[in-house]
Amino acid sequence: MTVRVALIGCGFFARNHMEAWRDLPGAEVVAVCDLDPAKSQGFAADFGARPFTDAASMLDEVRPDLADVATTVPSHRPLVELAARHAGAVICQKPFATTLEDGQAMVAACRAAGVPLFVHENFRWQKPWREIAARVAAGGIGTPAFLRLSFRHAYDIYANQPYLAEEPDLALTDVGLHLFDLARWLMGDVARVSCETQRLNPRVKGQDAFQAVLRHASGAVSSVECSFFTHDAPDPFPQTLGRIEGDRGTLELLEGHRLVHHAAGAATETDAEPPVPAWGAKPWHLVQDSVLAFQAHVIEALAGRAEPGPSGAHNLGTLAVTLAAIEAARTGTSVAPRATGS
Ligand SMILES: NC(=O)c1ccc[n+]([C@@H]2O[C@H](COP(=O)([O-])OP(=O)(O)OC[C@H]3O[C@@H](n4cnc5c(N)ncnc54)[C@H](O)[C@@H]3O)[C@@H](O)[C@H]2O)c1
Incomplete structure (x- = not known):
């Protein structure tokens, strides 16, 4: 059909x-x-x-x-x-x-x-993160206790999306929620959030950088960071770099889609770069392939072969974490995400 x-x-x-x-x-x-x-x-x-x-x-x-x-x-x-x-x-x-x-x-x-x-919500459909989730699920690092996600770059996002320059909580509401979805997907529900934000680019009205710490219901901790005003060479945009540590190993995602798996005293590197779609181009292929993977998943779910990932009901929890981070940054406190009722 x-x-x-x-x-x-x-x-x-x-x-x-x-x-x-x-x-x-x-x-x-x-x-x-x-x-x-x-x-x-x-x-x-x-x-x-x-x-x-x-x-x-x-x-x-x-x-x-x-x-x-x-x-x-x-x-x-x-x-x-x-x-x-x-x-x-x-x-x-x-x-x-x-x-x-x-x-x-x-x-x-x-x-x-x-x-x-x-x-x-396509970040969780990016090839390197799907690979990481599969290795965690297979027990490749034991029980995860710590996650770091880092989306820091200086790419001019305002050229294609001028409305972003007007957003008050820009980094948290544009990319923060992608990263919080990834953190919830890999580490489970979030019990409380603390967060510091920064406005770095004088051209934009809102906060264009943040660092949030998530305490998960499991006891695990995630450090989630984002900046749209960071001067790296080579600039990693649009990659999310990170590491996830468990009691038996660590997975590291490095610039250039390099995935390093540390376990039993050895490190093994694999190339997690996605293919470039016929209509795509580097470095956008990471995003383009994730859109393709998400939409292929929707077809699978509609055929009854998968559960929506994520559903609207699940994404309410991510919205609650995002709103808690905004509140935490405003008040300088640690905030529990509101219950979503779903
Ligand atoms: N998942 C991702 O990686 C990713 C990346 C970029 C943007 N986005 C999201 O995609 C969404 C769109 O972003 P964009 O940059 O393409 O915006 P855009 O402004 O370029 O496009 C939005 C379009 O929607 C149209 N529109 C608005 N209201 C409408 C209505 N009631 N009926 C019909 N058309 C209507 C506008 O005329 C406009 O052409 C945003 O929510 C943005 O956050 C997601």
């Missing part, structure tokens, strides 16, 4: 969604929508789908198997609630929501309609 997809939001990042859907034999994008007719017509011309400027009309007419919401966060709640009534399943880009109330409303709307809800 081919999954009939309708895309909402034909902006910068959605082009990756469209290229990836075109690569997947189990999916076909039948309609695309953007408030800006030039954008929906541009995608329609490039990818062969019907263009619309109004999401309600598109969904009513097309009744897709899957609505792929690729707009920025202010429109997520109304579009997901709309899509829940007209589509067989919904994907929402990150950030899922800015408040727990909005996130909970979207989860409730999809649940009431009996419609699966996925959040396009």
